[in-house]
Amino acid sequence: MFSILRTMWVAFTHMFRKKLTVEYPEEKIPLPPRYRGRIILSRDPDGGERCVGCYLCAAACPVDCISLQATEDENGRRYPSFFRINFSRCIFCGLCEEACPTYAIQLTPDVELSEYKRNNMVYEKEDLLIQGQGKYHGYNYYKVSGMAIGGKGKGEAQHEDAPIDLKTLLP
Amino acid sequence: MSETLLTILIVVGILLAILSSAALLIWLERRMLGFWQDRLGPNRIGPFGIFQPLADVVKIFFKEDWIPPFASKRIFVIAPGISMFTILLSFSVIPFTSTIHVAEMNIGILFFLAMTSLGSYSVVLAGWSSNNKYSLLGAMRGASQMLTYEVFMGLSLMGVVMMSNSFNLETVVKAQQGLWFFIPQFPGFVIFLIAGISVIHRLPFDIPESESELVAGYHSEYSGMKFGMFFVGEYVGIIMVSAMIVTLFFGGWLGPHFLPPFIWFSIKTLVFVLFFILLRASLPRPRYDQLLAYGWKVLLPLTLLNLLILGAILLA
Numbered sequence: 001m002f003s004i005l006r007t008m009w010v011a012f013t014h015m016f017r018k019k020l021t022v023e024y025p026e027e028k029i030p031l032p033p034r035y036r037g038r039i040i041l042s043r044d045p046d047g048g049e050r051c052v053g054c055y056l057c058a059a060a061c062p063v064d065c066i067s068l069q070a071t072e073d074e075n076g077r078r079y080p081s082f083f084r085i086n087f088s089r090c091i092f093c094g095l096c097e098e099a100c101p102t103y104a105i106q107l108t109p110d111v112e113l114s115e116y117k118r119n120n121m122v123y124e125k126e127d128l129l130i131q132g133q134g135k136y137h138g139y140n141y142y143k144v145s146g147m148a149i150g151g152k153g154k155g156e157a158q159h160e161d162a163p164i165d166l167k168t169l170l171p
Numbered sequence: 172m173s174e175t176l177l178t179i180l181i182v183v184g185i186l187l188a189i190l191s192s193a194a195l196l197i198w199l200e201r202r203m204l205g206f207w208q209d210r211l212g213p214n215r216i217g218p219f220g221i222f223q224p225l226a227d228v229v230k231i232f233f234k235e236d237w238i239p240p241f242a243s244k245r246i247f248v249i250a251p252g253i254s255m256f257t258i259l260l261s262f263s264v265i266p267f268t269s270t271i272h273v274a275e276m277n278i279g280i281l282f283f284l285a286m287t288s289l290g291s292y293s294v295v296l297a298g299w300s301s302n303n304k305y306s307l308l309g310a311m312r313g314a315s316q317m318l319t320y321e322v323f324m325g326l327s328l329m330g331v332v333m334m335s336n337s338f339n340l341e342t343v344v345k346a347q348q349g350l351w352f353f354i355p356q357f358p359g360f361v362i363f364l365i366a367g368i369s370v371i372h373r374l375p376f377d378i379p380e381s382e383s384e385l386v387a388g389y390h391s392e393y394s395g396m397k398f399g400m401f402f403v404g405e406y407v408g409i410i411m412v413s414a415m416i417v418t419l420f421f422g423g424w425l426g427p428h429f430l431p432p433f434i435w436f437s438i439k440t441l442v443f444v445l446f447f448i449l450l451r452a453s454l455p456r457p458r459y460d461q462l463l464a465y466g467w468k469v470l471l472p473l474t475l476l477n478l479l480i481l482g483a484i485l486l487a
Contacts, residue, residue, distance in 0.1 A: 004454065011207045011453035021211040 033135065035109035036092045039085055041125070042106055042134035049129065050104035050141060052078040057096035057105050065089035066096060075150025077142065083128060087113055088121035102141040106134040182273050189262060193406040194224040200406075200448050207452040228399070236395030239301065246300035251393065251400035254293035258407045261286035265414050266341045268424045268432040279340035280332060283415060284325050287370045290408075291317040294372070294379050297401075298389035309388025312459045313379035316369055319466035324366035326474040330359040330481050331419050344423035353420035358477040360420045362470055367416060369462070371408030373447055375454040376462060383456075413443035 022029055031037070044050050053070025071081040096105050115121050133139070148154050155162035198213065198221060205212025214220040238247060261283050263273035276282055291313060298310020332338060334355065335346035343352075353360040369376045380388035390401045417423060417439040426435035457465070 008449055008453045012449060014209055015206045017209055019206075019211050020209045021205075023211070 031109035031111070033109060034107075035111075036094045036107045038087070038108050038110040038113055039090065039092075039096065039123075039128065040106055040108055040130045040134060041083060041104055041128045042130060042132065042136075044140040044142075045133060045138055046140060047131075048077070048140075048142075049079050050102045050139075051080050051083065052102055052104070052141060053080045054078075054101060056099040056101065060095040060099035062093060062095065063089045063091055077149045080125065083125040085123045085128060086121065087123060088118055103134070103136040103139050106136075108134070181271060185262065185267070185271070185273060186259070189259070189407060189410060190403070193403050193410060194228065195221070196406045196409065196444065197227060197402075198223045199444070200451070203445065203448045204452050207449065231396060231399045231402075234395040236397060239303075239392050241302045242392060243300040243302065246296050247392075248397070250293050250297035250300060251390075251397045251404070252293075253296065254290060254404040255400050255407070257286045257290040257293070258404050258411055261411055262407075262414075264340055265411075265418055266344060266423060267414075267436055269341065271433065272341070275341055276339065278338050280328055280338045280343075280419075284328075287324075288317070288321060290370070293401075293404075294389050297393070298379070301389070301392040303392055305385045305387075306389050306391050309379045309381070309385045309391070312381075312385075313372070313389060315459055315463060316372075316376065316378050319463050320366040320369035323362055323466060323470045323474045324370065326471070326478060327359045327362040327366060328419065329478055330356045333478075333481055333485060340418055340423075344418055344425065347422040347425060351420065351422040351425075356420065356477075356481075358473060360416070362474055362477075363419070364416060365470065367412035368447070368450065371405060371412055373405070373409065374451040375456050377456060378459045378462060381456060409444055409447050410440065413440045413447065416443050 042050050051068075053068060055068065055070065058064070058066040058068060065086040066084070067086075068080040068083040070078055072078050092107065094107050097107050100106075113121070142149055142152065143158055146154065146157055146160055201223070202212035202214070202220065204210075212220070213223040216222040216226055238244060264276050264279035264282050266272040266275070294313035294317075295310045298306040298308075298313065301307070331343060331352050334352060335343045337343060337346070346352075368374075372379055377388075379385075380390070382388075385391070390398060393401060414436075417436065421439050423439075424432035424436040426432070426439075430438075
């Protein structure tokens with residue numbers, strides 16, 4: 001009997017506690033920077049696209065929501081001719097970000113993705129590509145890798161020695 | 172203005188006031204439950220979300236009013252009506268003030284008891300006509316609960332009747348001019364409070380409904396406005412039992428003169444309505460056999476003891 005009254009009293013005192021509700025559209029919870037929200041494509045520090053069209057993200061995607069077509073420009077630099085993510089399928093697992101070898105595809109702390117039409121959930125490359133570098137600053141794939149493109153030959157990348165001429169005997 | 176016209180106006184006014192305050196109670200309950208669970212409750216529509224019941228009513232009106240093909244159709248349709256009808260009828264004996272009342276009956280308390288007993292027909296008929304196992308279980312529990320509370324509810328009121336020498340609710344209120352009956356009749360008050368919770372099937376005694384085990388108990392199969400009638404009937408029931416407690420034990424419209432009598436009545440009723448909501452926020456539901464045992468083994472002897480002592484005092 002006493003415990004019943006005590007229960008009721010405790011429930012009553014909760015009236016004066018701080019409410020846990022966050023009134024969402026007016027106030028928002030700050031999301032951590034590594035939150036897995038809307039997917040973006042980032043650029044390298046020089047403003048070029050980071051994506052090299054390797055299809056690893058599309059292969060890693062468990063729901064097959066990424067589709068792209070790789071192509072090459074006149075300098076031999078690979079880039080996607082189209083890049084399409086269907087956000088109505090995406091489960092925001094972040095496997096594409098883990099698979100990406102060039103830090104191109106990244107997940108951002110933006111979760112407000114509602115649309116009135118289903119077709120609007122399909123994001124094209126111009127919707128995905130941002131101007132900045134996203135979470136990983138200062139990384140430029142073509143400056144690090146040994147691949148030769150126009151304006152940069154073999155052995156000119158960072159931390160790379162000039163190629164060894166196998167035909168000579170001199171050290 | 173003739174006498175009859177005034178009476179009709181009062182009747183219609185009371186009916187509208189009760190139904191609209193029952194609608195408001197839906198909002199109040201959700202809001203208060205929210206507060207007592209560290210939430211905010213509905214606060215979007217209108218100031219403080221006060222128009223929430225309007226949205227609920229519009230929604231429930233546009234829902235499909237489905238009668239299951241396996242149901243016993245005629246009884247299925249009548250049952251929610253009985254619940255509304257009996258509860259609204261029992262309001263007719265409650266004196267809101269010394270002038271505002273529907274019917275001044277010499278048998279007011281008995282009429283109230285009769286109407287609440289008839290109300291349990293709606294539970295049994297609804298559960299039976301739904302032709303659904305869960306509904307039937309809910310109906311059987313409703314019947315067993317009725318067997319429990321009916322016994323000690325009537326007897327717990329007899330103390331008040333003995334002290335005021337009348338079944339007439341106005342006389343009962345006037346007899347409390349010196350001292351409200353909840354002080355000399357405290358056991359009677361507590362027992363009637365417990366019986367009142369059972370009458371309107373509120374938590375912790377919502378055994379015929381028990382969402383956690385019987386889907387929605389006797390009204391599992393109801394949809395649309397027929398469900399709405401059970402729903403509104405429940406909220407009208409809360410107001411009715413609160414008003415009854417106020418009339419019988421807390422001096423009805425009596426109070427210091429700086430507020431009009433009707434306001435005093437409303438404030439006291441509101442306190443008990445909030446108390447019923449607090450009960451819902453805090454207490455778990457007992458098993459129905461526990462309620463039966465509690466009613467027959469504890470509350471009935473207590474009531475009889477209360478009557479015995481009071482009788483001895485009054486005769487001495």
